[in-house]
Amino acid sequence: MTTYDLLVLGSGPGGYDAAVEAAASGLKTGLVEAKEIGGTCLNRGCIPTKLWLGGTSAIEELAAQTKVRVATGEIRVDFAALQARKDRHIAATRKAMTARLAALGVDLHVGRGRVAGAHELEVTTAEGKTTLTFRKLMVATGSRPASFPGVAPDGARVLDSTGFLALPKMPASLLVVGGGFIGLEMAQAAHRLGAKITIVDALPRIAGPEDPEVAKTLETAFRRLGWDFRLGIKVASVTTRDESAVLTLDAASGGEELMAECALVAVGRRPNSADLGLESLGVTLTGPGYIATDENLLAAPDVYAVGDVNGRMLLAHAASHQAHHVVQLLLDKARGPYESGPIPSILYGSPEVLRVGLMAEDAKAMGENVLVSRAQLIVNPIAQAHAATQGFVKCVWRQGHVAGITAVGADVSRMAVSASLIIRAGWTREDAAGFMFPHPTLDESLKAALLADKEAA
Amino acid sequence: MTTYDLLVLGSGPGGYDAAVEAAASGLKTGLVEAKEIGGTCLNRGCIPTKLWLGGTSAIEELAAQTKVRVATGEIRVDFAALQARKDRHIAATRKAMTARLAALGVDLHVGRGRVAGAHELEVTTAEGKTTLTFRKLMVATGSRPASFPGVAPDGARVLDSTGFLALPKMPASLLVVGGGFIGLEMAQAAHRLGAKITIVDALPRIAGPEDPEVAKTLETAFRRLGWDFRLGIKVASVTTRDESAVLTLDAASGGEELMAECALVAVGRRPNSADLGLESLGVTLTGPGYIATDENLLAAPDVYAVGDVNGRMLLAHAASHQAHHVVQLLLDKARGPYESGPIPSILYGSPEVLRVGLMAEDAKAMGENVLVSRAQLIVNPIAQAHAATQGFVKCVWRQGHVAGITAVGADVSRMAVSASLIIRAGWTREDAAGFMFPHPTLDESLKAALLADKEAA
Numbered sequence: 001m002t003t004y005d006l007l008v009l010g011s012g013p014g015g016y017d018a019a020v021e022a023a024a025s026g027l028k029t030g031l032v033e034a035k036e037i038g039g040t041c042l043n044r045g046c047i048p049t050k051l052w053l054g055g056t057s058a059i060e061e062l063a064a065q066t067k068v069r070v071a072t073g074e075i076r077v078d079f080a081a082l083q084a085r086k087d088r089h090i091a092a093t094r095k096a097m098t099a100r101l102a103a104l105g106v107d108l109h110v111g112r113g114r115v116a117g118a119h120e121l122e123v124t125t126a127e128g129k130t131t132l133t134f135r136k137l138m139v140a141t142g143s144r145p146a147s148f149p150g151v152a153p154d155g156a157r158v159l160d161s162t163g164f165l166a167l168p169k170m171p172a173s174l175l176v177v178g179g180g181f182i183g184l185e186m187a188q189a190a191h192r193l194g195a196k197i198t199i200v201d202a203l204p205r206i207a208g209p210e211d212p213e214v215a216k217t218l219e220t221a222f223r224r225l226g227w228d229f230r231l232g233i234k235v236a237s238v239t240t241r242d243e244s245a246v247l248t249l250d251a252a253s254g255g256e257e258l259m260a261e262c263a264l265v266a267v268g269r270r271p272n273s274a275d276l277g278l279e280s281l282g283v284t285l286t287g288p289g290y291i292a293t294d295e296n297l298l299a300a301p302d303v304y305a306v307g308d309v310n311g312r313m314l315l316a317h318a319a320s321h322q323a324h325h326v327v328q329l330l331l332d333k334a335r336g337p338y339e340s341g342p343i344p345s346i347l348y349g350s351p352e353v354l355r356v357g358l359m360a361e362d363a364k365a366m367g368e369n370v371l372v373s374r375a376q377l378i379v380n381p382i383a384q385a386h387a388a389t390q391g392f393v394k395c396v397w398r399q400g401h402v403a404g405i406t407a408v409g410a411d412v413s414r415m416a417v418s419a420s421l422i423i424r425a426g427w428t429r430e431d432a433a434g435f436m437f438p439h440p441t442l443d444e445s446l447k448a449a450l451l452a453d454k455e456a457a
Numbered sequence: 458m459t460t461y462d463l464l465v466l467g468s469g470p471g472g473y474d475a476a477v478e479a480a481a482s483g484l485k486t487g488l489v490e491a492k493e494i495g496g497t498c499l500n501r502g503c504i505p506t507k508l509w510l511g512g513t514s515a516i517e518e519l520a521a522q523t524k525v526r527v528a529t530g531e532i533r534v535d536f537a538a539l540q541a542r543k544d545r546h547i548a549a550t551r552k553a554m555t556a557r558l559a560a561l562g563v564d565l566h567v568g569r570g571r572v573a574g575a576h577e578l579e580v581t582t583a584e585g586k587t588t589l590t591f592r593k594l595m596v597a598t599g600s601r602p603a604s605f606p607g608v609a610p611d612g613a614r615v616l617d618s619t620g621f622l623a624l625p626k627m628p629a630s631l632l633v634v635g636g637g638f639i640g641l642e643m644a645q646a647a648h649r650l651g652a653k654i655t656i657v658d659a660l661p662r663i664a665g666p667e668d669p670e671v672a673k674t675l676e677t678a679f680r681r682l683g684w685d686f687r688l689g690i691k692v693a694s695v696t697t698r699d700e701s702a703v704l705t706l707d708a709a710s711g712g713e714e715l716m717a718e719c720a721l722v723a724v725g726r727r728p729n730s731a732d733l734g735l736e737s738l739g740v741t742l743t744g745p746g747y748i749a750t751d752e753n754l755l756a757a758p759d760v761y762a763v764g765d766v767n768g769r770m771l772l773a774h775a776a777s778h779q780a781h782h783v784v785q786l787l788l789d790k791a792r793g794p795y796e797s798g799p800i801p802s803i804l805y806g807s808p809e810v811l812r813v814g815l816m817a818e819d820a821k822a823m824g825e826n827v828l829v830s831r832a833q834l835i836v837n838p839i840a841q842a843h844a845a846t847q848g849f850v851k852c853v854w855r856q857g858h859v860a861g862i863t864a865v866g867a868d869v870s871r872m873a874v875s876a877s878l879i880i881r882a883g884w885t886r887e888d889a890a891g892f893m894f895p896h897p898t899l900d901e902s903l904k905a906a907l908l909a910d911k912e913a914a
Contacts, residue, residue: 013896046897047838054842055527058518062532070512070539075519075530082527089841096836317896324890344895379553381504384546385511414871416895417903421878433781438801438873439470439774440503446874 002107004030006330007121007134009113009276012039014307014319015140016097021327023104030132031106032113032123037094039142040308041316044162047093049182051086052165052189053348059192060350064387064410079170079193086165115277119302136302138326139283139291140319141276143269143308146288150237151177157245157262158238161186164264171195171261175247177235179206181347183266184218187227188349190264197227198258200247204232207347211359211394214408221351221390230258238263271309278303287311295337296329297322313343342423344416351391354412357423358396358404360457370404371397372457375448377409381440386410393449396457401426402450415446422450459564461487463787464578464591466570466733469496471764471776472597473554478784480561487589488563489570489580494551496599497765498773501619504550506639508543509622509646510805516649517807521844521867536627536650543622572734576759593759595783596740596748597776598733600726600765603745607694608634614702614719615695618643621721628652628718632704634692636663638804640723641675644684645806647721654684655715657704661689664804668816668851671865678808678847687715695720728766735760744768752794753786754779770800799880801873808848811869814861814880815853817914827861828854829914832905834866838897843867850906853914858883859907872903879907 005027008015015031016038023029036043058075065071101108109132111125121132145160147153153160159167161182170193176183179201187197199206199222206222206229207215219229234250245263249256273289282300284292290311291299299305304326307319321340328334347353363370378389391409395402403426405419425431432450437443462484465472472488473495480486493500515532522528558565566589568582578589602617604610610617616624618639627650633640636658644654656663656679663679663686664672676686691707702720706713730746739757741749747768748756756762761783764776778797785791804810820827835846848866852859860883862876882888889907894900 041896050838050842050897054839054844055522057843058515058522058528058530061515061518065512065515065534068542069535070542071515071532071534073515073530073532075528075532077522077528078526085525085527089838093838315896317893320896321893341893343893346895346898381507381546381550382511385507386514387511411871413895413898414868415874416898417872417900418874418878420893420895421875421882425878436774436778436798436800436877438803438870438877439498439772439777440507441803441870441873443874 001133002028002030003119004028004107004132004134006030006136006138006327007032007132008138008140009121010039010140010142010272010307010309011037011108012140012142012307012319013041013316014323015039015138017320018138018140018306018323018327019101019106020104021324022330023101023106025327025331027327027330029106030109030134031101032109032111032121032132034112037097037108038090040144042093043090044165046316047090048086048165049185049189050348051089052082053185055082055085056189056192057350061386068387070387077193080168083168114275115281118281136304136330138323139276139278139299139303139305139309140307140323141272141309143271143314145265146268146270147265148267151235151265151267153265154240156240157243158240158265159262160265164262167262173260173262174198175200175238175245175258175260175263176266177238177247177263178266178268179203179231180208180266180268181353183264184222185348186264186266191225191227196260197222197225198230198260199227200230200233200235200258202232202234206231207353209345210347210353210355211406212361213392213394214353214355214406217391217408218347218351218353238265269308269314271311273309296334297326297338313340315343315345318343342420344420346413346416348413350388351409352411352413354405354407354416354419356405356416356419358398359406360396360404363396363398364457368398370457371454373397373449373452373454375445375452377442377445379448380442380445382442383409383445393445395449397454400428405446405449407445411442415443418443419446458590459485459487460576461485461564461589461591463487463593463595463784464489464589465595465597466578467496467597467599467729467764467766468494468554468565469597469599469764469776470498470773471780472496472595474777475595475597475763475780475784476558476563477561478781479787480558480563482784482788484784484787486563487566487591488558489566489568489578489589491569494554494565495547497601499550500547501622503773504547505543505622506642506646507805508546509539510642512539512542513646513649514807518843525844527844534650537625540625571732572738575738593761593787595780596730596733596735596756596760596762596766597764597780598729598766600728600771602722603725603727604722605724608692608722608724610722611697613697614700615697615722616719617722621719624719630717630719631655632657632695632702632715632717632720633723634695634704634720635723635725636660636688637665637723637725640721641679642805643721643723648682648684653717654679654682655687655717656684657687657690657692657715659689659691663688664810666802667804667810667812668863669818670849670851671810671812671863674848674865675804675808675810695722726765726771728768730766753791754783754795770797772800772802775800799877801877803870803873805870807845808866809868809870811862811864811873811876813863813873813876815855816861816863817853820853820855821914825855827914828911830854830906830909830911832902832909834899834902836905837899837902839899840866840902850902852906854911857885862903862906864902868899872900875900876903
């Protein structure tokens with residue numbers, strides 16, 4: 001029987017990339033997937049959301065030009081066609097991924113995996129149980145939508161992100177419980193597709209992890225679209241009644257009922273670490289079930305955990321990056337302990353939010369003295385050309401070097417890679433002054449922010 | 458009388474940026490401008506073109522989604538409103554620039570400058586002649602549209618880029634003489650605004666300086682829009698007859714006549730170096746009149762030349778970058794001779810073209826052995842989301858390090874800054890594998906190209 005050099009549990013961005021790289025590097029590699037190849041990101045997360053946003057982006061472009069009276073017109077998106085295109089894209093991507101694994105000699109086992117011994121994993125497939133043996137195990141089982149009592153999706157009109165992305169028809173009105181990036185991206189697509197949006201959050205502001213100024217600008221932009229916000233309130237329950245979703249506020253929040261055609265519950269995510277038999281290997285779970293890992297992403301002897309399930313950073317690219325480190329370790333090529341470098345985070349739509357590195361609020365919370373500098377998009381000619389001038393770029397400086405960059409506005413995600421590179425290089429103001437940014441580009445707003453006067457955060 | 462530490466001749470990107478930086482650094486600075494502040498870029502070049510392209514970009518977004526049957530609709534752009542918005546933006550920018558100069562204490566002299574002695578410049582203003590004295594002179598007089606005998610704009614229906622951008626009404630059909638980036642950007646805007654496009658060029662292909670594969674992909678994309686191409690032919694004349702522009706091919710090219718409502722002559726640019734009295738200072742002109750400069754951009758003792766007029770690279774950001782070097786020199790802060798670093802070049806529209814650093818053809822012409830690697834946009838989920846999947850990213854490798862990057866496709870300019878940073882850092886394949894690109898982004902096509910198998914160029 002084959003003993004895998006590397007057996008990977010979960011085929012999302014972390015697990016799939018690890019399997020591909022390991023196999024391409026000559027390791028005998030197995031990959032176990034309980035559902036569809038590609039994980040949450042491809043099947044139920046980033047990719048379908050981006051297909052919705054991409055398929056509807058002309059609507060926002062036109063709206064901006066209409067506001068400045070340059071253009072008029074109507075755009076009708078056929079939601080059924082958009083869903084079909086989304087499903088075709090996902091299916092084609094799964095097929096291409098499966099073919100690539102096969103070409104590289106990766107064994108793909110479709111079934112639920114469970115640790116059966118020190119170097120054994122039992123897989124329950126459609127045909128029955130089989131036991132695989134491994135030298136190293138990588139747990140990359142990801143996460144799933146969270147809920148809380150009273151707010152569990154009921155599959156009727158109360159939906160989590162998975163159910164929402166599968167809707168055959170966009171509702172005319174939508175209650176979004178949770179003003180984080182998942183709720184806000186999906187709400188933007190729903191808005192463009194005609195839904196009346198209400199955002200509900202227990203926090204007094206949306207986009208919790210973002211810089212407060214960024215979050216405020218984002219909220220203002222969404223208010224201009226006509227969205228309602230019910231912030232700083234507690235939800236007692238969200239249920240289906242007759243043909244509606246009904247959200248009932250907690251008595252302390254007034255007890256009021258809000259109604260819409262559907263409700264989307266997007267209150268965070270939980271790690272998929274239960275029922276994997278990991279305890280027997282000595283793996284420790286923390287918080288809501290995150291797998292604790294050391295500086296090399298090791299969770300127990302010969303067991304690594306990457307991606308959402310280790311709770312370090314719930315982002316697809318963070319998972320892929322961690323996976324690369326583990327494979328490099330197995331190949332004896334790692335240059336030291338795992339270092340993520342700056343991790344770019346993007347909230348997509350129009351406006352978008354970009355965040356990389358240290359934020360001013362976080363620095364202050366840690367008692368660090370930082371300076372900030374900023375530039376408004378309104379003076380940028382490309383922002384003007386697209387009549388999308390709301391927003392700014394903000395830099396966080398630590399001892400004369402850029403340590404963080406955040407931005408809000410149309411298309412600011414285009415600065416993500418350069419912002420990461422600049423933070424990693426620890427640019428000074430002089431470095432920015434000496435670097436040639438192409439003109440005219442929105443990216444020049446980043447240069448302008450880097451060159452602007454610094455002030456206390 | 459004031460003697461300027463730095464007197465700048467020309468207020469385009471090079472001259473304006475130099476004046477601002479010099480004044481902000483404490484140098485007594487004067488700026489002489491014969492026409493409008495901002496030069497070609499703001500008034501007659503990049504900025505108005507981008508306002509046209511930005512104001513019409515929803516049309517291309519919608520067309521892409523219509524092609525994949527996700528959306529239908531109509532967008533009507535009011536060209537007069539777009540022109541008015543363009544003119545307002547330019548006027549507002551000029552006003553802001555003028556205010557900034559005033560705030561920094563830069564003396565702005567509106568008039569034509571001419572060297573009158575070793576450290577003297579005579580300016581002819583509306584009020585008469587005045588003589589300014591300087592310690593250092595920066596010539597940043599830019600360039601103007603070129604023409605050749607028989608193809609000179611006649612101000613009626615045969616227009617250069619300046620005349621074309623000032624049109625009150627977009628013609629129904631347009632002959633574009635010159636398939637370079639100016640002609641192609643303006644033709645894209647004209648196409649979206651309803652003009653039937655014919656591109657005419659003496660070369661057998663469009664987009665001369667671009668990688669041949671890139672140019673071919675671009676031509677294919679434009680052919681799909683229904684454009685006509687007449688390449689590898691010689692033009693005898695372009696004239697106005699009755700209500701049309703008439704282009705007559707050279708007898709060797711068949712002598713045929715092509716007609717359209719207007720013709721745009723975009724056959725390159727010529728430096729503005731004549732009638733400035735530069736010869737008396739010992740300045741040397743080369744080629745069509747470019748000011749020769751040394752490794753510090755010095756054209757003669759105490760005389761620097763930056764931007765288009767020195768012929769190094771006719772791009773706004775190259776001018777600004779050179780200007781920064783000269784000001785640093787004057788402040789004794791330059792770290793060595795002028796080094797441009799990688800210069801990003803962008804052809805805007807949809808598709809766009811990005812080019813930074815060494816191209817494979819240029820390397821081959823110099824007898825250098827390089828390898829190339831590439832990735833197609835069609836496998837990128839963001840390209841799929843925007844239904845704009847034609848195009849690719851191509852990397853040029855020299856001795857294991859990235860030396861050049863080019864790309865063609867929708868929105869590829871978003872990789873410009875990161876491509877420059879990556880080339881400047883001389884990344885290896887391993888550097889790319891270890892860097893976290895955000896997912897999902899079009900930028901991952903750059904990562905895919907960096908990681909793809911290398912082959913002979």
